[in-house]
Amino acid sequence: MISISDCQLLEFSRIFDPRGSLTPIEGGTQIPFDIQRIYYIYDVPAGASRAGHSHRELQQVLIAISGSFDVHVDDGEQRKTYHMNRPYLGLYVPKMIWREIDNFSAGSVCVSLASAHYAESDYYRQYDDFLRAVRSDA
Ligand code: T46
Numbered sequence: 001m002i003s004i005s006d007c008q009l010l011e012f013s014r015i016f017d018p019r020g021s022l023t024p025i026e027g028g029t030q031i032p033f034d035i036q037r038i039y040y041i042y043d044v045p046a047g048a049s050r051a052g053h054s055h056r057e058l059q060q061v062l063i064a065i066s067g068s069f070d071v072h073v074d075d076g077e078q079r080k081t082y083h084m085n086r087p088y089l090g091l092y093v094p095k096m097i098w099r100e101i102d103n104f105s106a107g108s109v110c111v112s113l114a115s116a117h118y119a120e121s122d123y124y125r126q127y128d129d130f131l132r133a134v135r136s137d138a
Pocket of ligand 1: 033037050051052062080091099101112118
């Protein structure tokens with residue numbers, strides 16, 4: 001069974017320069033899945049929250065490319081909060097983890113590297129459905 005201990009922070013390299021810093025992310029070596037999609041969340045109004053769902057199969061890495069936000073992960077038994085505030089850190093979130101994202105700072109941008117194309121059928125959007133699925137898998 002997947003648990004929140006399967007979530008992990010990935011630290012990407014930083015290349016410092018008088019002109020600023022650069023962080024490369026290369027598929028195949030630094031991300032534990034083949035990247036099939038990238039999307040980003042921005043212009044989030046104060047107090048808004050995103051996500052509030054789980055994925056049946058999708059794996060993701062969430063990065064605070066700018067600013068900060070909190071990611072709450074939940075495996076149906078335990079919860080943990082990650083405060084994401086560095087563009088060189090990614091939070092790996094495996095399948096079957098409920099996640100909610102809030103506390104976005106002004107101007108923050110959340111980039112997601114995802115293991116599959118968008119498919120609404122991959123979502124559990126009701127927490128009760130997610131819990132039932134997790135418990136039937138235990
Ligand atoms: C997640 C968090 C961090 C698309 O058409 N294509 C896409 O790739 C995505 C992600 C969404 N959409 C559509 C589906 C909805 O009509 O955009 C609308 C908003 O999507 P959603 O309510 O799923 O957005 P969030 O911010 O609540 O969740 C998203 C991801 O869905 C989710 O996987 O972990 O960002």
